[in-house]
Structure formats: structure tokens, C-alpha cells
Amino acid sequence: MTLAITDLVVTIGSRNVVDGVSLSVADGERLGLIGESGSGKSLTALAILGLLPPGARLSGSILLNGVELVGLSDRALAAIRGKNIGIVFQEPKTALNPIRKIGNQIGESLRIHYGLSRKDALERAVRLAERVQLPDPEKIVQHYPHQLSGGQRQRVAIAIAIATGPRLLIADEPTTALDVTIQAGIIELFNDLVETSGASLIFITHDVALLPMISSRAVVLAHGKVIESGSVAEIIDSPRHPITQSLAAAARATCWTAPEGAR
Amino acid sequence: MTSNPRVRPRLPYWAHELFLRPTGAFGATVLFLLLASALVSLFWTPHPLLQANPDQAWLGPSSQHWLGTDQIGRDTFSWLLAGSRTAVLVVTFSTLLAAVIGTTFGALSALAPRRVGAPVAVLVDIFIAFPVLLLAMLLAAPFGGSIGVVVIAVGIGYGMNIGRVTRPEILRISQSDFMLASRASGVGTVRSILRHIVPNVGPIFIVQLSMVAATSLLAEAGLSYLGYGAPSTTPSWGRTLATSQQLIGVQPLSVLWPGLTITLTVLALTLLGDALREAVDPRLKRSALRVRSDAETHPALAPLPDAPVLAMTASEISR
Amino acid sequence: MLRHLLGRVLLFILGLLVTSLVIFFTLRVLPGDVTQVLGGIKATPQELETIRLAHGLDHSLASQYADWLAGLLRMNLGKSLITSAPIGDELVSKFQVTLPLCLLALVISLSIGIPLGIVSALRHDRHLGAVISFSAQSLAAVPALWAGLLLVVLFGKGVGIVGVLPSQGFPRDGWGQPGKAFTALLLPALTIGIIEGAVVLRFVRSAVLEAIPQDYVRTAAAKGLTKTKALLLHGLPNVSLAVISVIALQTAGLITGAVLVESLFNLPGVGRMLVADVGNRDLVKVQSEVLFLTGLVLLIGLLIDLSHQLVDPRQRRLTT
Numbered sequence: 001m002t003l004a005i006t007d008l009v010v011t012i013g014s015r016n017v018v019d020g021v022s023l024s025v026a027d028g029e030r031l032g033l034i035g036e037s038g039s040g041k042s043l044t045a046l047a048i049l050g051l052l053p054p055g056a057r058l059s060g061s062i063l064l065n066g067v068e069l070v071g072l073s074d075r076a077l078a079a080i081r082g083k084n085i086g087i088v089f090q091e092p093k094t095a096l097n098p099i100r101k102i103g104n105q106i107g108e109s110l111r112i113h114y115g116l117s118r119k120d121a122l123e124r125a126v127r128l129a130e131r132v133q134l135p136d137p138e139k140i141v142q143h144y145p146h147q148l149s150g151g152q153r154q155r156v157a158i159a160i161a162i163a164t165g166p167r168l169l170i171a172d173e174p175t176t177a178l179d180v181t182i183q184a185g186i187i188e189l190f191n192d193l194v195e196t197s198g199a200s201l202i203f204i205t206h207d208v209a210l211l212p213m214i215s216s217r218a219v220v221l222a223h224g225k226v227i228e229s230g231s232v233a234e235i236i237d238s239p240r241h242p243i244t245q246s247l248a249a250a251a252r253a254t255c256w257t258a259p260e261g262a263r
Numbered sequence: 264m265t266s267n268p269r270v271r272p273r274l275p276y277w278a279h280e281l282f283l284r285p286t287g288a289f290g291a292t293v294l295f296l297l298l299a300s301a302l303v304s305l306f307w308t309p310h311p312l313l314q315a316n317p318d319q320a321w322l323g324p325s326s327q328h329w330l331g332t333d334q335i336g337r338d339t340f341s342w343l344l345a346g347s348r349t350a351v352l353v354v355t356f357s358t359l360l361a362a363v364i365g366t367t368f369g370a371l372s373a374l375a376p377r378r379v380g381a382p383v384a385v386l387v388d389i390f391i392a393f394p395v396l397l398l399a400m401l402l403a404a405p406f407g408g409s410i411g412v413v414v415i416a417v418g419i420g421y422g423m424n425i426g427r428v429t430r431p432e433i434l435r436i437s438q439s440d441f442m443l444a445s446r447a448s449g450v451g452t453v454r455s456i457l458r459h460i461v462p463n464v465g466p467i468f469i470v471q472l473s474m475v476a477a478t479s480l481l482a483e484a485g486l487s488y489l490g491y492g493a494p495s496t497t498p499s500w501g502r503t504l505a506t507s508q509q510l511i512g513v514q515p516l517s518v519l520w521p522g523l524t525i526t527l528t529v530l531a532l533t534l535l536g537d538a539l540r541e542a543v544d545p546r547l548k549r550s551a552l553r554v555r556s557d558a559e560t561h562p563a564l565a566p567l568p569d570a571p572v573l574a575m576t577a578s579e580i581s582r
Numbered sequence: 583m584l585r586h587l588l589g590r591v592l593l594f595i596l597g598l599l600v601t602s603l604v605i606f607f608t609l610r611v612l613p614g615d616v617t618q619v620l621g622g623i624k625a626t627p628q629e630l631e632t633i634r635l636a637h638g639l640d641h642s643l644a645s646q647y648a649d650w651l652a653g654l655l656r657m658n659l660g661k662s663l664i665t666s667a668p669i670g671d672e673l674v675s676k677f678q679v680t681l682p683l684c685l686l687a688l689v690i691s692l693s694i695g696i697p698l699g700i701v702s703a704l705r706h707d708r709h710l711g712a713v714i715s716f717s718a719q720s721l722a723a724v725p726a727l728w729a730g731l732l733l734v735v736l737f738g739k740g741v742g743i744v745g746v747l748p749s750q751g752f753p754r755d756g757w758g759q760p761g762k763a764f765t766a767l768l769l770p771a772l773t774i775g776i777i778e779g780a781v782v783l784r785f786v787r788s789a790v791l792e793a794i795p796q797d798y799v800r801t802a803a804a805k806g807l808t809k810t811k812a813l814l815l816h817g818l819p820n821v822s823l824a825v826i827s828v829i830a831l832q833t834a835g836l837i838t839g840a841v842l843v844e845s846l847f848n849l850p851g852v853g854r855m856l857v858a859d860v861g862n863r864d865l866v867k868v869q870s871e872v873l874f875l876t877g878l879v880l881l882i883g884l885l886i887d888l889s890h891q892l893v894d895p896r897q898r899r900l901t902t
Contacts, residue, residue, distance in 0.1 A: 094797035094798065097816050112805060161804075
């Protein structure tokens with residue numbers, strides 16, 4: 001799945017929160033999207049899916065495998081969401097519906113896009129739960145979100161995102177709200193999933209130190225604009241923009257070592 | 264230095280929200296008219312209030328009597344004009360009483376030590392189940408009706424509700440980190456309260472009060488109809504509404520005026536409350552991404568009991 | 583969870599007790615010498631003495647209160663101070679008018695408030711939403727009595743422009759003539775129902791508005807639902823928990839409304855009886871009637887709270 005964003009502008013109120021962003025993701029590529037809070041990275045992701053908050057205006061071009069997404073109706077976008085593109089959000093505590101069982105929520109996109117029966121969707125949900133390494137999958141699908149830990153809920157969110165085998169996966173700060181000890185496991189999972197499926201990945205984060213673990217190329221965002229892009233090694237070792245420099249300094253301070261070969 | 268005629272002085276933010284928006288402007292205008300009428304009617308009304316001309320009863324609108332007359336010939340317009348006095352009294356004192364009671368019970372239930380605070384909180388929750396009308400009737404039974412009955416019933420009933428509504432906010436702030444930091448750095452308790460709690464709870468409080476103001480007028484109308492409000496010689500909109508019922512057969516139009524006056528004033532107070540909320544809400548909270556919910560500002564919503572809160576209090580106690 | 587249930591029920595009982603204390607205090611203690619109140623200003627000392635003995639007012643306040651409570655526990659609400667008729671019986675018969683009235687008003691208010699509230703929230707950024715919202719705001723500013731009078735002017739038999747509905751009284755044989763009885767309740771129920779409907783509307787609207795930005799609604803849309811469907815399928819059921827509370831909120835408003843419209847439309851219900859009793863200073867009746875009505879509000883609050891417990895899985899203790 002290829003993605004080509006050109007001159008994306010998202011306006012909220014009178015501000016351009018995304019101000020002319022252009023980036024591209026090749027088939028099977030893993031791209032890191034880096035920036036501080038408020039840089040517009042999450043909104044870029046939401047713009048791709050057509051899930052911008054009410055009152056936001058969008059212009060520019062987003063080509064998914066050559067198909068223009070900007071200007072499509074919500075119904076058309078809904079057909080693409082969850083089927084060709086999967087997304088995992090930042091906050092596992094609130095991303096799941098509190099009054100529905102886990103299995104129901106994982107299997108929902110299968111029922112929507114492929115018309116699976118409840119039984120079949122539930123079976124698939126168990127296997128997906130297994131795939132994302134949730135403990136005791138048969139039982140856990142019968143649980144409610146509040147019975148799971150934060151890390152487990154995030155794995156559920158990942159299962160939801162990959163349920164239909166999407167060719168583009170977007171991860172919007174998936175580890176930010178989790179304990180550091182769990183972060184590595186989640187990133188491992190992402191790597192595993194993307195490697196086996198060959199899907200493209202956009203990994204959004206503010207923590208530069210995570211980049212080498214998950215992507216080979218990165219784009220740096222600040223104030224809604226792309227200020228730098230290049231390979232992860234370049235960005236961390238020889239950043240050109242002052243903002244990138246301060247971000248990279250933080251990463252280097254955490255004992256970052258040379259990347260294990262080009263990924 | 265010569266002033267540039269093209270530069271207009273900018274109003275402070277709150278004044279802009281309050282007076283320049285249509286809702287606030289409408290509310291403020293009506294409030295002003297209300298106060299003006301009350302004041303004017305103290306000195307002059309088109310016809311003397313108590314002058315009853317039985318031979319001029321049940322007249323429709325005319326150049327002599329702008330809104331007609333009632334069943335004993337009193338001029339309706341004059342009575343409505345003077346009725347604004349009662350309205351001002353009821354609104355002012357109910358709001359004051361509600362403010363005092365709300366502050367006391369809210370602060371007490373949130374800030375006092377557990378042994379005192381918890382029972383008070385339970386008490387407040389129970390009290391709000393009491394319909395204000397029944398409370399007024401309880402007071403009227405032994406004492407007879409009067410404006411005082413209206414004020415006390417409304418003040419206590421809605422005051423308790425304010426206490427209930429402000430309690431979680433006060434609790435939250437008093438247990439918050441910046442409160443702790445403030446106390447740790449040696450600032451006294453009273454100053455901490457004034458500096459942190461008041462500005463944060465203030466907006467909610469003010470908005471609730473505006474709702475009390477609006478609802479107190481509705482309560483007065485209902486109570487006066489039943490006979491527990493102002494006596495028949497005191498002009499009040501509620502009474503006029505009540506007596507208009509007798510005129511339905513003869514002058515259906517007479518039903519229109521008192522009701523319209525009450526509705527417009529209540530609406531104005533409600534809108535003023537809305538505008539107040541917009542004006543007082545710290546600017547930081549404002550963003551296009553946040554959709555505003557207005558459960559907090561509706562007069563009829565404020566005084567009603569909220570069952571789950573009772574449950575919450577019980578579990579807090581049993582912990 | 584059982585412990586929580588018990589706690590809630592205990593709270594209810596406590597509420598009844600506190601309410602009874604407040605009522606007793608306001609009626610018996612505040613006025614000072616109740617006998618004087620009952621007898622009137624011109625009563626002679628002998629008359630006062632008779633009154634005092636006849637109603638057990640010579641006993642201490644505490645024992646009077648205890649007697650009242652004891653009677654309540656035995657389902658005996660006492661006797662009228664003036665007519666000596668048993669209160670319980672009269673209450674039951676009058677309730678047969680008030681209860682249907684309140685239920686009808688509730689149905690009307692929910693039918694208006696819930697659908698319109700949802701619509702005004704979904705379309706909050708368009709004209710329709712704003713119009714509905716403003717209308718509801720204006721409607722809630724209308725005094726109940728005025729609404730009633732206007733309805734009478736419009737639809738009242740004999741008086742109104744389209745005079746089709748009865749505006750006064752209730753058939754003498756009550757529900758023996760169900761058709762007539764029902765039409766007699768229609769205008770009064772509409773009066774309460776429309777205004778309470780405006781209240782319900784505002785509440786539902788804000789509940790739905792709160793659901794719109796919820797993360798799990800966004801997740802649902804990300805799965806492939808349109809934004810509206812995501813809101814309706816995932817947001818609303820969560821919201822409906824809050825909407826159930828609306829019914830509890832309604833109780834106090836309905837009772838207040840009933841008292842007012844029963845007087846306006848001359849219906850022989852509990853409300854009108856209460857008004858008369860207050861006028862007659864029949865303190866014993868007022869005591870029990872107010873307790874009954876307030877107890878009703880507390881009871882509904884309890885029931886709603888308990889149903890909340892059952893419906894919300896976060897509160898249920900699930901065993902796996």
C-alpha cells in the first residue's frame with residue numbers, strides 16, 4: 001500500500017494546525033513521524049482517515065494507492081477505514097467501549113466489512129487475540145475492557161486494527177501512555193506484525209529514541225510543517241534543523257547505539 | 264499624542280462576551296428593563312394600582328388601559344409594571360439565600376473533616392429530593408403564604424442543590440497538587456482557599472446562581488397561583504397570571520400578558536446565565552475541538568435530584 | 583455488590599427518616615403553639631384545650647413524632663384533623679387520578695425530549711440543532727400555569743379556539759368511563775409533558791454531545807463505521823445509562839406539575855387535595871401527604887440507581 005500526501009492543510013478555527021505537509025510511504029515501508037505535542041502529527045493521521053474533529057477543514061491531496069481520499073464522503077471513507085487502513089491510538093484506557101466485550105469489539109470490523117456472523121467473528125477474534133500475545137485468548141474475549149490492564153488493552157486495540165489485514169497500519173503514539181517496561185513489548189509486536197504481513201507502517205511518536213527500533217526513515221514535524229526528513233541514522237546523528245537537533249540530543253542521551261543494519 | 268480615530272478601545276474579554284453577544288445582550292437588556300420598571304413603578308404607574316373601578320372590569324386593550332383591566336377594574340399594565348418589584352425582590356433574595364446556603368453546605372461537605380463532611384453531604388443529597396413546591400407548602404401550612412415563604416423555600420431548596428453541585432469541584436481543588444504546593448510553601452489555609460478554590464469554583468457558582476434566579480420566578484408564579492405567594496394586594500406577576508384564569512371566558516387575551524412577561528424574563532435570565540458562563544470560562548479551556556455541553560446551565564435541570572449521586576455518596580461512606 | 587445494594591437501600595430509609603423529621607419539624611415545631619394555629623385567633627382557652635386533647639397535642643413532641651412513625655410502620659397514615667376521616671383511604675383513591683396523570687405526562691415528555699434531544703445534538707452545528715435547542719430553552723422558561731392556560735385557550739371545550747378537550751373536572755365515577763377519564767387528563771398531561779419534555783431534551787442533548795468526542799466512538803469509526811453510525815451504535819448505549827437517570831430527575835418535576843395542573847384543571851387528585859389541606863391547616867394530613875410524595879421521589883431515585891447497577895457492566899461483579 002502506498003501513501004502519498006501532498007500539501008496537506010488542516011485548519012481549525014483560524015489556525016493551520018497542519019500547514020502544508022507532504023510525505024510519502026512506499027509499499028511495505030516503515031516511516032517514523034516525529035514531533036513534539038502540537039506539531040500536527042496526530043492530526044495528519046486523522047486526516048488520512050477522515051476522522052478530523054468537527055469544525056476542522058481539510059485541503060491538499062492524500063493518495064492511497066493512487067486513490068484520492070480528500071473530498072470523499074464519510075461513507076466512502078468508512079469503507080476504507082478498518083479494512084485497508086488500521087489505526088492504533090494513544091490512550092488505551094478510553095479507546096475501547098466500556099460496555100462491550102473484548103471479543104465483540106475485535107470482531108466488529110470483520111462483521112462490518114466482510115459480513116461475518118457473530119460466531120465466526122468471535123472465532124477470528126480469539127485467534128487475533130492470540131496473535132497479539134494476549135494471555136488466555138479464549139477467556140479474555142469474554143471480558144470487558146475494565147478488567148484488562150493498560151498494556152493488554154493496547155494489544156486489543158492492535159488486534160482491532162489488524163483484524164482485516166490492512167495494508168497500511170498507523171500507530172499514533174501507541175506506547176506513550178504505557179509503562180516503559182511494556183513499551184518494548186508493544187514495539188516488538190508491531191515489528192513482528194508488519195514484517196509478517198508486509199504492510200506499510202506509519203509510527204507516530206515524540207520520542208526519537210524509539211525510532212531506530214521501528215523504522216528506517218523518518219519525517220520531523222513542527223508547527224504543522226515538515227522541517228526535516230531522511231533516514232533515522234541521519235536524523236539522529238546529523239540533524240540539520242534546530243528543533244530536530246534538540247530532539248535528537250535527547251535520543252542520544254539515552255545511550256543510543258548504531259542501528260542494527262538497514263531495516 | 265493624538266488618538267487614532269480608527270482604533271476602537273477593546274473591551275475586556277468578559278464584557279465582550281456578556282454584552283456584545285446576542286444572548287448576553289438580550290439578557291442584560293431585559294434585566295435592565297426589569298430594574299427600571301421596578302424603580303419607576305415606585306413613583307408612577309399609568310393608573311393607580313389599587314384603584315378598582317368595577318364598572319370598568321374585563322375590558323380589552325384600549326388607549327386608556329393599554330393591556331386591559333382585570334375582574335375588578337384594575338389596570339393590567341400598571342399591575343404588571345409594579346409586579347416587577349415583587350419579581351426583583353424574589354429574585355434578589357432567593358439568589359442571596361441560595362448563595363449563602365450553597366456556599367456553606369458545599370464548603371462544609373467538602374472541606375470539613377470526614378465525620379462532619381460526610382453526613383452533611385448525605386443530608387444535602389437527601390434534601391434535593393424534596394420538591395421545592397412541597398417545601399413551600401410545608402412552610403405555608405402553618406404560616407400562611409407570603410413572599411418570604413417563596414424566598415425561603417426557593418433559597419433552601421436550590422441552595423442545597425448548589426451545594427451538591429459545587430462540592431465535587433471544591434473537593435477536587437482542595438485535594439489537587441497546586442493546593443498542596445501552596446500549603447507546603449506556607450500559605451495559610453484561608454488564603455489558599457481564596458486564591459485557588461474561589462476562582463475555580465466561582466464560574467460554576469455564578470452560573471448556578473443565575474439559574475436559581477430564573478427558576479425562582481417560575482416558582483413564584485406557581486406558588487402565587489396556589490395562594491402561597493404574595494398576598495392579593497401586592498402586585499405580582501404570578502398572581503396576575505392566576506387571576507387571568509377567571510377571565511378566560513370573557514377576555515382570553517388577558518392570559519397572554521402576565522405569562523409573556525414571566526417567560527421573557529426567565530428566558531432572559533437563562534440566557535444571561537449562558538452568556539456568563541461563556542464570559543467567565545477561562546480562555547484556555549476554549550478550543551474548537553471541545554464541544555460544549557450545557558447540562559450545567561439550564562434552570563430546570565439544576566434543582567432536580569440526581570439519583571446516581573446518592574449512590575456515590577453511599578459508597579464513599581462505606582469505604 | 584450486595585453490600586452496595588444494601589447500603590443504597592439503607593440510604594433510602596435514612597432519606598425517608600430525615601424527610602419525616604424535616605416535615606414534622608416544619609409543621610409542628612416551627613409554628614410554636616400548633617393548637618393556636620389550629621384553633622385560630624379567636625379560640626377560647628376551652629376550645630384550645632379540646633383541640634389539644636382530641637389530637638394528642640398534649641403529649642411531648644417526641645412522643646407525637648414517635649406515634650406518627652409507629653403509625654406509618656403499620657401503614658396507618660392517621661386521621662384528618664378536621665374530618666377525622668382516615669387519610670390512607672383518601673390518598674389511595676385520589677392517587678388513581680394523579681398516577682395516570684403523571685405517567686401520561688412522563689410518556690409525553692420522553693417522546694418529545696429523547697428523539698429531539700438526539701437530533702439537536704447530532705445536528706448541533708447546523709440550523710436545525712440550534713433551532714431545537716433554543717425552542718427547548720424558551721419552552722422551559724414558560725411557567726407551567728401559563729402553558730396550561732394557553733392550552734385551555736386553544737383547545738378547551740367551550741372556551742377554546744378549537745374546543746375539543748375538557749378543561750375542567752374529572753368524571754364522577756372516575757375510571758368507570760375510561761374514555762372520558764382519559765380525555766380529561768389529556769390537557770393537563772400535555773401541559774406538564776411539554777415543559778418537562780423541554781427539560782429532558784436539554785439533558786439528552788448534552789449527554790449525546792458528551793458522547794461525540796469520546797475516544798471509543800472514534801475507534802468505532804476507525805473500524806469502518808460512518809461517524810453517525812459509530813455515535814449511534816457505540817456512543818448512545820453508553821449515554822442511555824445517563825438518560826435513565828433523567829426519569830428519576832423527572833419525578834420531582836412531575837409531582838410539582840401535578841399539584842399545579844390539578845388545581846388549574848380541577849382534577850380530584852392528590853395534588854389538589856394537598857392544596858386544600860394546606861389551606862385548611864389540616865396539619866396531620868399535610869404531614870402524611872408530603873411524606874408520601876417525597877417518599878415517592880426517593881423511591882424512584884432508589885429504583886433508578888439500582889437499575890444503573892444492573893445495566894453497567896463496570897459495576898457488576900463478573901465471575902470468570
